Amino acid sequence: MTTQRINNLDINSQNDGHAPAGFSWRIFGPGILMATAAIGGSHLISSTQAGALYGWQLAIMIVLANVFKYPFFRFGTDYVYDTGESLIAGYAKRSKAYLWIYFILSILSAIISTGAVSLIAAVILGFMLPASIGLSTISLSLIIVAVSWLFLIAGHYRLLDGVTKWIMIALTAATVVAVLIAAGKPTVMTADFVAASPWNLATLGFIVALMGWMPAPLEFAAITSMWTSAKRKTEHTTHRQGLLDFNVGYAVSAILALFFLSLGVFVQYGSGQEIELVGGAYIGQLISMYTNTIGEWSRLLVAFVAFMCMFGTTITCADGYGRANAECWRLLKGQSEISKKQVAFWTTYAIGGGLVIITFFTGQLGAMLKFAMISAFVSAPIFGWLNYSLVSKHQKLSAGMNALSIAGLLFLGGFALLFLANLFGLLG
DSSP states (O other): OOOOOOSOTTOOOOOOSSSOOSOOGGGOSHHHHHHHHHSSHIIIIIIHHHHHHHTTTTHHHHHHHHHHHHHHHHHHHHHHHHHSSOHHHHHHHHOHHHHHHHHHHHHHHHHHHHHHHHHHHHHHHHHHSOGGGOOOHHHHHHHHHHHHHHHHHHHHHHHHHHHHHHHHHHHHHHHHHHHHHHHHSOOOOOTTOOOOOOOSGGGHHHHHHHHHTSSSOTTHHHHHHHHHHHHHHHHOOOHHHHHHHHHHHHHHHHHHHHHHHHHHHHHTTTSSSOOOOSHHHHHHHHHHHHHHHTOTTHHHHHHHHHHHHHHHHHHHHHHHHHHHHHHHHHHHHTOSSOOHHHHHHHHHHHHHHHHHHHHHHTTOHHHHHHHHHHHHHHHHHHHHHHHHHHHHHHSOOOHHHHHHHHHHHHHHHHHHHHHHHHHTTTTO
């Protein structure tokens, strides 16, 4: 492919004669998959809690997290269309140290993230089912991971690619409707309500957790590049079409984060009821407050939106980590291509390992989720640097994208260091 100056939205990629001309629904896939993975705990729980506890104050942190992570996620798409290979393959070419860093962090994140989102999905499913069924959270988790595993092993990328588009359409429509209903009948603030400020060290952990999975763990840039590579081979999409898919998915996840924050503002902020910070308890409280404020008819709607968030996230996490870890293993072994058995093994590892994590963390959903989100944020500067270092050495970045990348590294690294310093008592 002819060397291009990347990171400009008006890239004129060469059409190979097979790419669908102009706009086509078929070009959407990897970007929507990433959005489905993104819209999980960070949106449903953290964003909504942020609105419930602090009103609109933390909207700026959601915006900044999405803006400063943008170039590192986008590099995954640019690199695939520029070189024909994934970011992970690029890591291997640059240095085996890069590849080992990513692989070690990824195999840990795979079970932590997949376990966390599966557990949330199980808790929500428990609220949706009649109490007479009497299934435990562990049993529901087993059902969810089993269905996810069968779904992926049976159809894998093409089936996942098609289904997630409809999940996102249903989720976006349901969320917008829920926000409009809540905005039309917001909670009346109690007379003695005093607004709390999030701008202190005591709240730093909450803010870092909010940004950790906003819009997704940063290792998903490499995972998205795997999906993009598969999409490019099957649909012969152009660079312009790939960027359209990525940007739409990224924008949808960023906007929906603000919608979920607004749900917390309209439904819970200033209501006078203590906000539960434990994930499972908060989900039940949120659904109950919706029904009390809007009407009993909304119970299934809210539960359905929440469950679709987390079930879609579970599927995409398992698929993404499975593909990424299989690619790392292939490169470390010096094999020419990934085998289906390798992808199946690492997908099973993510799901099975996640289930083991769930077994140990049952009853501690809040702690598990917060740990997963904070871990994702602390590791974000490492993944950001890997992507920036690789792509900036391979291609000349535009001045704007280069400046945004450096600002992003400073923002992510600065917040991570501030959090760690506070965690270890270095700030007094």
